[in-house]
Amino acid sequence: MRRYTYATAVICLLGILWYLAWVTVSPGTVAIGYLFMPLSMGTAGLAVHALRRAVALEPAGRRFWLLLEICCYLFTAGFGLLAVDAFRAAPELTAMPPAGAALIGGGVLVAMWGVAQVPLGVTTWYERGKQWLDRTIAFLGCTTVLWHFGISPMIWAADPWSTSALTILLLACLFAAGSITKVSYIAGGPVDRTAMRLVASTGIAAALVALLAVLGGYHGILPGQAVIMPVSGLLVTSAVRRQHAAVAAAGPRRGGNIWLPYLAVLAVDVPVVDVLVRTWFWSPGVWEGRLVVSSAVAVTVLVALRQYVVYRENTRLLRERRESEARLRHETTHDPLTGLANRALFRHRIDEALAAGPAAVLLADLDEFKTVNDSLGHDAGDGLLVAFARVLQDAAGPDAEVARLAGDEFAVLLPGDRTGEAVVSAVAAATAVPISEQRLLVRFSAGLATVPPGTPASDLLRRADAALYAAKERGRANWVHYADGMERPASAHVRLGGDLRRALDNGEFRLFYQPIVALAGGRIVGVEALVRWEDPERGLVSPAEFIPAAERTGLIVPLGRWVLRETCRQAAAWLAEFGPDVLEKAAPNVSVRQLHDPDFVADVAAALADHGLPPARLVLELTESAVLRGHQVSEVLHELHAMGVRLALDDFGTGESSLSLLRAFPAAIVKLDKSFVDGIELDDPGTPAADARQAVARAVVQLADALGLDTVAEGIENQEQADRLLRLGYTVGQGYHLGRPMPAEKLTEIFAARQRVAAAA
Template structure:
């Protein structure tokens, strides 16, 4: 046997070679008369030996299938018995043939061949058919009887009857063997049409039946040429029988190896084919010695039956097309139910079903949850069509990267998963492949995207929900660690991650309960200490946890999308309070109230309208408001760019916060309508130190000097952030900075304290 479980192809080539060689010998012998006629009897026993060897190989390979082993075992014994009979016949031919004359088959050879046919018939009879129910079995038996009689009539008229009525009498053993072969072929042909998906392949059984049909060729030659038909029968026709048998073995072994599937049954056509088979002898009789009235009757009956067959064939074809269309539609619906319509990947339902099956079988499974980072920004800035193209491209990337290690699926939105069989190490390998692939632009728009990946491997006691929960926790942990990373779930990881996830729910409650408030940090003139503006900062006073740091709740607000509503609250509250201060202290009391905005807010289609509504509701002009955004937010694409330019046209001032920390700070000043730059605190820290690290000090001073010079050249205001001592303030004044912000000047304070500060400033101005 071959390593893949299939019967070696060499048996087919050997028997085919015997058929060709024997046919060539016969042509030479007919034309030249060279060699003894007994050579015609060699190919059949040699082919029988090869067929027996092939059957033995197959019989050994199907030990796990009792019914198949029984069928092919009986056929093996039958083929061996036939081979013995043909060996005896060949020996007899070499002993007693004279010139072109060959002796009759010995009784011993006929008995062996007859036993082989009987065993083959028994094997075919024992093959189970795919029927169920009394009514279905009755129809099957009726159809098979019709088919048997139709085929038997055809073979009788053109095969057996000419031999029985010939002037030359044939040996009884020859007639019996041909009759048995006819019965075997008819039984196989009628049975294969009803054979279901079972232990014996339908095509293989057809080939077994075709093996027996060689008897029809022998009968025709015998009826036509008498004893002279013996050599062509033995040399040309009968060697086809071992070849058909070896082909059947090969087909069956391929089916066991999963190489091919058996074709569908055509049992519905079998009775009509049998009627057509009976029509052939009727036409032959009608064209014989009957008187013309009888011929008319027979020919009319044949014509009617042919028309009925055509009518049934057309109905059968239409029904087959209808069934095919229904089957195709059913397959399409099944595919749609289990696959995602956009990406073509399997969907959540398929994923849960396969994961559940893997857990139930005990084979284990590893799950990767893959979530695109900041995908909403792509939809908001470039449009949903571009977002969809990105998802399709990511699906193709997952297919390619995963390969044979697992199956990628789309869970929903921008979340994907990869189901891996067993193993705890392959998860990291596949996750790293995904991250490496995402270092290059994808989709037709050449977008650079990142993903966070959570990995969880099912423990022996794991459930479907527990595995998915662990993968989800690991994925959120990856996002908390800076995104564009993978994290494997470890025991104890759930609590901090779930606490962070629960924070989103608490944010919603806090917004509804009014737990957020705004504090204000002044922006002052460094020379005079006059308040020029304020930066509005949001604070959360939790009823149980106390003051929650912004570094903790702002990322949660970004992740959940609540930053839009939270930012709207800060904007409106700042506008309300600014209007109150201006009304109390005059229009010059506060020139630049600033509100921080995030990229998520700028992506919101209604953001500009919210800004204008907040200003209008409190009687403020757009030039009274400063919107502060980070450099990273400004680099987020077309939607943000359009929003910023629209705000600038309306008169709202824009400030770049944390300026100097990004990779494209200078280019942003050309690309966006910026009015204010705020030097990042990292360049202010240590700017005054003379001895600790002179190189670092000089670098900070160089950046600070470059920023103030650039701002002056472009007509921008420059604000130094994070001033914490007088030495820093003095050094910044030397460099040319006039505006600053930091704990040295004033800490963030509630509106009431800010009101007192403004009142004190008014008093000081009045006294001066």
């Protein structure tokens, strides 16, 4: 469409140059000045025709541009007849012939009809009535100005204009006023808003011609024909080009100009002021009328100014509201910490990707992220999440969608032509060095799944989650690509979590008690409480199977609470039945999740109080990994110690910080790990293996004695081990040789038998 715009621009430029030459040297005949308008409008008609053939328009749009094309051809014919008469009348300026006036007037009416047919997008009667009120105000304001400065002086001029010329100019002024008010309320639709503005501006060209005629009289005709009027063709071809571009890239609809009625009020004041100033000098004695009119003008100006201020304020409020709504929409679809997509938006992106082709999803989460939160605080954890999110974005690239699904779990959506292996390698390389402000060295686990188009998003996420689960099962810092059947262990894990909840509600858990025995004499001095699950279908389920699932699902907290209360109840019952010497301690195990429970200390106090168990009889067994979980856990342990509850450090000697722990951790009992007991009786004295085992066992008992701690040797499988440990200084042991885990009823029988033996003696 550019060539039509360039052609009309050249025609307008030639008209200007010719008129300047005519003013200075008067070359050729004056009739040449009448040629530029028909040439310009003819080119505009061809441009509109090319537009209708080149693009697909809505019915209302096709109708508008068809009527505008007809208007251009009518103008071309009308002004062509005027040019013919000009060559006949040269060197005089000719008047508009009746046939030409009829064609041009018809063109104006067709253009007005076309503009009137453009829909405004208003559907309700209320909105339509309000818009007509505003448009009427704007129309009257515009026509008043055009009438006062253009049409009225021509009608009352000393040398009257012809009826045909007046009719054409009157119609052109009406078209200008109507088009301006119409285009101001178009928010978009079948006709581009900017294109409509350009078309409406052709009426302004007619108004300028009328003003030239009033101000210049006979001498204003030629510049109007050669300079001003050809611009109408340029405006139409520019509108065509704009519409062509708008069809290719449809922009958002915008609201109409609600300020136009207020401008119309101000516009009416212009001719009023003009009349007032002229009458001031012509009739200086009539001061009362001038004062009234001046006050009315001032009031309308102030009202318009006030409305403008209100309009600006409303515009600001609407802009803030739109910004707030946009912010809320963003917050509902994005993670507030990292700015990444959240789970809902990520699923939507997966649906879009799978509708277009194959896609891959990479799930990744940080290993030991909870340790960072517990030891360094949540601010450090948040900084690590933000840094890892940035690493994922850099590794995935701009064509991937990165999301934070929950906690430290992230996801990456990759197009079908990319493989996740490269992303995993890039993330691994980026995390091989410390990241975040705290310069933390982190590791991550990942699961990758790829599916063909048309696969449900839930299936893709399920496969990636199964791959992540498999990667974690293999150990930390691993990644796995999904394979068929891989989701079965993960789904079994999920089902196990549901079964655990049901088992807890149905009372399917039982406590078994393993005796803690004095190595010299074999007397039972305490018991360790071990939970067992008696499933109606599977029978007795091993703790090694369900305890990790309880940890992962969080059910370890209510399960541990039940174990604690049942241990206290049973220990108190034994003390009440057999006396205070029946056992010195009852020891349930405590998980790290329980230590993070804010109600744990209160739960321990309530269990002791409800069952009347002295705090010194309760021993809570904890692993080194649980003790090393930060300031919060340390406070909990010291509170328990202050209550009189004794704490036992289980599996001692296997961790990295065992010796330093004894200085900060309020332990009362140290339990030597089974790994230092296994085979201790088989080692030949003097061999390196024997010396190493015995050295560790001897060092632990000596260290405990120096710190005033009791010791328990775990995992004793035969009498030779018990004898060797007794010689090394251990007085209490635990293991299958000394007593297997047994139900409370079996242990009650043992206590009863021991009591009978003591009574008989």
